[in-house]
Amino acid sequence: xxxxxxxxxxxxxxxxxxxxxxxxxxxAAIEAFAEHGYGGSSTRDIAARANTSQGLVSYxxxxxxxxxxxxxxxxxxxxxxxxxTEPERVGAxxxxxxxxxxxxxxxxxxxxxxxxxxxxxxxxxxxxxxYLVETHLPRRFAGVARLSEGDLDPAHLYYxxxxxxxxxxxxxxxxxxxxxxxxxxDDVVExxxxxxxxxxxxxxxxxxxxxxxxxxxSVDG
Amino acid sequence: xxxxxxxxxxxxxxxxxxxxxxxxxxxAAIEAFAEHGYGGSSTRDIAARANTSQGLVSYxxxxxxxxxxxxxxxxxxxxxxxxxTEPERVGAxxxxxxxxxxxxxxxxxxxxxxxxxxxxxxxxxxxxxxYLVETHLPRRFAGVARLSEGDLDPAHLYYxxxxxxxxxxxxxxxxxxxxxxxxxxDDVVExxxxxxxxxxxxxxxxxxxxxxxxxxxSVDG
DNA sequence: GTCTATAATTAGATAGAC
DNA sequence: GTCTATCTAATTATAGAC
Numbered sequence: 001x002x003x004x005x006x007x008x009x010x011x012x013x014x015x016x017x018x019x020x021x022x023x024x025x026x027x028a029a030i031e032a033f034a035e036h037g038y039g040g041s042s043t044r045d046i047a048a049r050a051n052t053s054q055g056l057v058s059y060x061x062x063x064x065x066x067x068x069x070x071x072x073x074x075x076x077x078x079x080x081x082x083x084x085t086e087p088e089r090v091g092a093x094x095x096x097x098x099x100x101x102x103x104x105x106x107x108x109x110x111x112x113x114x115x116x117x118x119x120x121x122x123x124x125x126x127x128x129x130x131y132l133v134e135t136h137l138p139r140r141f142a143g144v145a146r147l148s149e150g151d152l153d154p155a156h157l158y159y160x161x162x163x164x165x166x167x168x169x170x171x172x173x174x175x176x177x178x179x180x181x182x183x184x185x186d187d188v189v190e191x192x193x194x195x196x197x198x199x200x201x202x203x204x205x206x207x208x209x210x211x212x213x214x215x216x217x218s219v220d221g
Numbered sequence: 222x223x224x225x226x227x228x229x230x231x232x233x234x235x236x237x238x239x240x241x242x243x244x245x246x247x248x249a250a251i252e253a254f255a256e257h258g259y260g261g262s263s264t265r266d267i268a269a270r271a272n273t274s275q276g277l278v279s280y281x282x283x284x285x286x287x288x289x290x291x292x293x294x295x296x297x298x299x300x301x302x303x304x305x306t307e308p309e310r311v312g313a314x315x316x317x318x319x320x321x322x323x324x325x326x327x328x329x330x331x332x333x334x335x336x337x338x339x340x341x342x343x344x345x346x347x348x349x350x351x352y353l354v355e356t357h358l359p360r361r362f363a364g365v366a367r368l369s370e371g372d373l374d375p376a377h378l379y380y381x382x383x384x385x386x387x388x389x390x391x392x393x394x395x396x397x398x399x400x401x402x403x404x405x406x407d408d409v410v411e412x413x414x415x416x417x418x419x420x421x422x423x424x425x426x427x428x429x430x431x432x433x434x435x436x437x438x439s440v441d442g
Numbered sequence: 443g444t445c446t447a448t449a450a451t452t453a454g455a456t457a458g459a460c
Numbered sequence: 461g462t463c464t465a466t467c468t469a470a471t472t473a474t475a476g477a478c
Contacts, residue, residue: 017443035345039261042471053445058473060443112344119340122392123333124256133398141399155400156389156416163384168377171343177354178362179376195377202423238461264454274463279455281461 022060022070024050029071034113037120038068038128069131072121075113076136082107083143092211094204097147098197101161104144105193108166109183115170118162147200149212157200164196243281243291245271250292255334258341259289259349290352293342296334297357303328304364313432315425318368319418322382325365326414329387330404336391339383368421370433378421385417 028049
């Protein structure tokens with residue numbers, strides 16, 4: 001791992017080295033924080049996962065808290081990216097709403113760390129919780145809340161859907177051991193996605209693909 | 222806090238002292254483990270919450286792992302107690318199934334630590350996960366799985382229902398900050414309980430209170 | 443930019459006094 | 461049974477060599 005080069009383009013420049021190392025550390029941090037929580041993770045373990053030294057982690061990210069924020073940014077940035085095209089593509093029909101939910105479930109299956117960061121940070125009022133609420137969560141909440149029907153506060157839908165979508169994958173090890181079902185199995189992911197989608201968006205009473213209430217302006221709106 | 226007494230019954234005996242102190246430590250441990258996870262909690266913090274010293278925690282529970290098991294036993298023991306009467310009382314009707322789910326949601330609202338222990342221990346294959354799977358989880362799983370319909374594996378229902386029921390209360394601080402809804406509010410608990418109950422047990426197509434499939438032997442069974 | 447070494451805290455577990 | 465003191469190991473953050 002050369003740090004400088006007399007042959008630009010042949011090996012990594014210092015800037016590339018920097019970006020590359022930081023990226024490896026951030027990915028390792030996401031893994032560690034998701035597995036053991038913030039308090040249960042050490043910068044030494046993170047450094048080892050990233051194949052580097054503990055001192056270098058402190059060099060790139062002055063404090064453990066700053067590293068956590070960088071990890072959260074990367075994690076939730078990926079999410080926003082992967083769901084970005086959804087809102088526009090999704091029409092007003094029930095099947096479109098279901099497909100949007102299926103995509104949300106698949107996302108939670110691919111990135112269980114999302115669930116772990118949310119739970120780890122959300123359980124009490126501290127800097128990490130406030131950081132998520134001020135940066136990444138509003139968009140996420142709004143994305144789900146548009147599926148809300150009736151006059152019940154969208155918070156009920158949001159947390160019920162988020163929980164139903166992600167717990168299976170957030171405790172995958174336990175699920176395997178307890179039920180024999182492997183949440184890493186693609187078929188299991190698809191079954192769960194469809195199950196949750198139909199749970200939250202059942203067929204309309206008349207069997208039509210009518211829009212969800214509140215999704216579009218009604219005739220008397 | 223006298224440790225011995227010449228007046229039996231007047232102040233606590235040594236055995237009573239022991240039981241009392243251990244109980245205080247266990248409750249403090251449940252709090253701490255739920256807030257910061259296993260790795261993020263220190264026996265010093267737990268001792269402080271229990272108004273005692275760190276050394277005494279090690280005296281009563283030789284290791285941190287043993288303290289965690291005692292905490293888990295107390296926590297899940299309470300659960301079993303509070304839901305114990307349900308299976309018998311619940312009939313085969315849909316409204317009975319809904320009431321069973323409402324009770325499950327209320328339990329998660331009262332003891333968010335249940336959710337935190339499950340998530341903290343369930344995310345990877347270690348001693349704590351195995352302990353829960355071998356002791357407390359089978360009963361819990363069976364209690365929910367009896368509501369299962371169709372040929373979909375009960376694991377999907379179990380984790381969807383558990384997630385939908387408990388996430389709101391497991392990230393109560395975040396919910397307050399993000400949505401303005403306070404999960405500690407009794408009305409919010411009831412609304413969530415009813416919402417989740419109707420989500421998982423919708424009205425039958427014919428509007429009847431017909432039994433759930435598989436709940437009772439069918440005519441051709 | 444990276445590694446090694448170290449400083450200052452904090453961790454869990456143990457021993458001794460009462 | 462409880463408290464205080466202590467030991468050993470592990471933590472984060474910093475400094476120096478390359």
